[in-house]
Amino acid sequence: MNLEIVILAAGQGTRMKSRLPKVLHCVGGKPLLEHVINTAQALVPSALHVVVGHGSEQVQESLAGYDINWVVQPERLGTGHAVMQALPSIADDSVVLVLYGDVPLTRQATLQQLVASAQDGPALLTATLQDPKGYGRILRDSSGAMVGVVEDKDATDEQRLLREINTGLLAAPANDFQTYLPRVDNKNQQGEYYLPDIIRLAVANGKSVASCTAESELEILGVNDRVQLNQVEREYQRRLAEELMRQGVSIADAARLDIRGSLTCGEEVFIDVNAVFEGAVTLGSGVSVGANCVLSDVSVADGTVIHPMSHIQGAVIGRDCSVGPYARLRPGTVLADGARIGNFVETKKANIGTGSKVNHLSYIGDCDMGSGVNIGAGTITCNYDGLNKHKTDIGNHVFVGSNSTLVAPLCIEDQGFVAAGSTVTTTVGKDELAVSRSRQRNIKGWNRPDKRGSKD
Ligand code: UD1
Ligand code: MG
Numbered sequence: 001m002n003l004e005i006v007i008l009a010a011g012q013g014t015r016m017k018s019r020l021p022k023v024l025h026c027v028g029g030k031p032l033l034e035h036v037i038n039t040a041q042a043l044v045p046s047a048l049h050v051v052v053g054h055g056s057e058q059v060q061e062s063l064a065g066y067d068i069n070w071v072v073q074p075e076r077l078g079t080g081h082a083v084m085q086a087l088p089s090i091a092d093d094s095v096v097l098v099l100y101g102d103v104p105l106t107r108q109a110t111l112q113q114l115v116a117s118a119q120d121g122p123a124l125l126t127a128t129l130q131d132p133k134g135y136g137r138i139l140r141d142s143s144g145a146m147v148g149v150v151e152d153k154d155a156t157d158e159q160r161l162l163r164e165i166n167t168g169l170l171a172a173p174a175n176d177f178q179t180y181l182p183r184v185d186n187k188n189q190q191g192e193y194y195l196p197d198i199i200r201l202a203v204a205n206g207k208s209v210a211s212c213t214a215e216s217e218l219e220i221l222g223v224n225d226r227v228q229l230n231q232v233e234r235e236y237q238r239r240l241a242e243e244l245m246r247q248g249v250s251i252a253d254a255a256r257l258d259i260r261g262s263l264t265c266g267e268e269v270f271i272d273v274n275a276v277f278e279g280a281v282t283l284g285s286g287v288s289v290g291a292n293c294v295l296s297d298v299s300v301a302d303g304t305v306i307h308p309m310s311h312i313q314g315a316v317i318g319r320d321c322s323v324g325p326y327a328r329l330r331p332g333t334v335l336a337d338g339a340r341i342g343n344f345v346e347t348k349k350a351n352i353g354t355g356s357k358v359n360h361l362s363y364i365g366d367c368d369m370g371s372g373v374n375i376g377a378g379t380i381t382c383n384y385d386g387l388n389k390h391k392t393d394i395g396n397h398v399f400v401g402s403n404s405t406l407v408a409p410l411c412i413e414d415q416g417f418v419a420a421g422s423t424v425t426t427t428v429g430k431d432e433l434a435v436s437r438s439r440q441r442n443i444k445g446w447n448r449p450d451k452r453g454s455k456d
Contacts, residue, residue, distance in 0.1 A: 002094035003115060004174070005045040006086045009033050009101030010053030010073040015225040021055030023101040024062055025229055028236045029260025029278060032223055033059065035104035037066055042108045043115070046094065049086040050101070078192030079168070080184040083177060090174050095119060097171040098195065103222045105235060106169065110219055114212045118171035122202050123210035124149070125169040127220050135165035136196055138211070146209045149196035153189040166196055167220040176202060252291075266302065290324065298329075301337070315347075318354075336371065353396065366408065369394040376402035376420060383408045395430070 013022025023033035033050070040048055048066075052059050053073045060070050071086045083098060090096060095118055097111065110125065117123035124146065126138050136149040137159050149166045150159050180198040188194065199209050214220050218235045221228065234255075240263070241254035249269045251257055256273040263277045266285030275289050279297035283289065287300050290308035300306065300317045307324035314331030317323065322340045329341065332349035339352045342359035350364045353371035358364055360377035366389050367381050379400050381392045390408035394400075398412050401420030412418065416428040422436040 001119060001173075002091055003043060003045045003097060004047045004049065004090050004094045005040045005043065005097045005099060006083055006090075007033070007036050007040060007048070007050045007099045007101050008079060008082045009036075009059065010051050010056075010076055010082055011102065012054040012076070013102070013224070016223075016229070017226075021059050022223065024055070024059060025223070026260070027104055027229070027233050028240065031062060032104045032232075033101040034063060036099050036101050036106075037063065037068070039104075039106060039108060039111065040097075040099060043097070043111060045097070046091070047089070049089060051082045051085055078186065078190070079195035080181055080193035080197060083195055084181050084193070087174075087177055087181065090177075092174055092178070094174045095171060096174050096177055098169065100168050100222060102224070103167075103169070103220060105221060105232060105239075106219050107215065110212065110214050111169070114169065114171050117210035117212055118173065120173070121207045121209060122170060122172035122176055122199060123212060124196075124199065125167040125214060125220065126164050126211045127167055127214055127217055128164045129217065130163070132160075132163045132165045136168075136194075137162040138164040138166060140164075145203075146199065146211055147203050148200035149194075151188065151190070151194060151196075167214065168195075168222070169220070170195070172198070172202075176207070179205075261297075272308070284319070293324070330365075364392075366390065367392040367394065370396035370398065370414065372397040373399075375400045376404065378403040379406065380404075381406050381408060381410075 009023045011022060016022050016025060024031045027035060047069060049069045049071050051071045051073050053076050056072050069089055073082050073085045095115055097115055114123055114125050134152050136151045137155055138146060139148045139150055141147050180201040183201055184193050184197040186193050202209060221232055223229045223232055237258060238254060240259050241251055241257050244265060245251055248267055249265045252272045257271060258276045261277060261279040264282045266283060268286050269283050270288040272289060272291040274292045276294045281295050282299040284300055284302035286303045289306045292308055293306055293310045296313045298312050298315050301319040303320040304317055305322050310324035310327040312329040315329040315333040317335045318337040318339060320338050321335045326343040327341045328346045330348035333347045334351045336352060336354040338355040340357040340359060344361045345358050346363045348365040350367045352369050353373060355371055356369050356373035358375040362375055362379045364381050366383040373394055382405055383389050392406050392408045393411040395412060395414035395416060397414060398416045400418045403421050404418050405423045407425045410424060412428040413430040415431045417433045418424055418428060419435040422434055424434050424436055428434040
């Protein structure tokens with residue numbers, strides 16, 4: 001049978017106290033709704049409908065890349081009303097799965113089970129909670145068969161003691177929605193059209209309702225405020241870390257790792273505490289990432305060590321390199337194999353050749369550097385004249401002495417040598433030595449100042 005999925009995402013999310021629509025708040029760097037869309041896609045539905053209301057334009061824009069039938073619910077009249085809006089675009093012979101845009105951690109297997117149970121009638125995902133407050137409670141008859149759902153606000157004191165709750169996620173043949181949804185009214189405490197009311201109506205029609213349970217409570221955790229957003233974030237991060245560890249990655253502390261995107265690792269990778277990975281990051285085999293590093297959209301080849309406190313963005317790092325501690329690699333940095341970038345070095349749009357070293361306190365921007373180069377401490381490529389950026393070309397086996405300023409556009413050819421403290425403004429030819437600093441003068445018989453500063 002055809003599967004169609006409806007994601008409810010029209011809620012305002014007042015308790016988030018945010019201008020951003022709730023479902024656009026991120027977990028693991030990705031909007032809540034996108035997590036649900038990705039889970040839905042994994043079930044390969046024939047159509048995916050998303051019901052939006054509050055901030056609908058912003059939501060649609062943010063997720064424009066997806067093949068989605070957007071359904072706008074202009075007024076938020078309840079979950080039943082929300083599904084009603086999508087119903088006209090749903091094929092009669094399909095099974096419909098209803099998900100919430102603010103419940104991002106449900107596992108694919110749980111949903112598959114739910115759909116499989118809904119081939120002939122409604123099936124509900126339930127959970128038994130220690131504290132069921134706020135949730136709709138599952139009503140069962142003396143034989144244990146489900147007969148309905150009562151919302152917390154409509155429940156009697158006795159019903160409130162029930163701990164089996166409605167997670168809100170349900171599936172049913174499209175036919176059942178078509179039959180029962182139009183009969184749902186809003187005569188209840190909240191004046192809303194409740195989706196779970198179709199259960200009571202189906203049972204009254206002699207249908208039996210199936211129920212499935214989630215593996216863990218965390219699967220059904222919904223986000224209403226920033227406390228719950230954080231609970232979901234930490235659970236999501238815990239899952240990612242566990243997955244990586246099962247793949248053979250060593251993680252110093254799984255609770256102090258944040259992956260806001262995708263992290264792909266080779267064998268024998270070690271990640272120390274407080275590492276943050278954003279965007280797409282790839283770490284080759286044997287790579288080690290030190291404490292307090294942030295890597296955004298970076299690929300690191302085998303055997304490279306990233307020392308602590310390094311911030312690396314949009315860089316491609318070769319094999320057996322050494323980066324940091326305290327390195328800042330900005331977008332467009334490419335390190336060839338064996339390159340070394342040391343402490344307090346900033347690079348940007350820089351190709352650093354094989355085995356070349358920039359070990360201390362330097363800025364290398366808009367620069368092509370050959371192999372076997374040594375850049376002394378305090379070297380600056382002066383790439384900006386206040387208006388335009390200019391390039392510095394450095395050949396192979398060049399040596400730049402400490403505290404040199406290389407004023408671009410500039411070329412230092414192979415084996416060129418720059419004496420320490422030089423300001424270099426014109427081409428340094430192959431094998432040439434450039435010295436550009438005032439000659440040292442030694443003054444004989446000079447009287448040092450005494451303690452009072454006078455020179456008598
Ligand atoms: C709902 C269920 C309740 C269940 C709980 C689980 C109903 C009536 N109640 O209650 O049994 O225990 O979820 O969390 O269904 N939404 C819309 N349009 C609307 C109303 C809601 O799109 O008009 C969306 C919301 O954005 C949200 C979801 O539906 O993603 C659930 O709405 P919410 O208001 O949170 O329902 P609850 O009162 O929590
Ligand atoms: Mg809710």
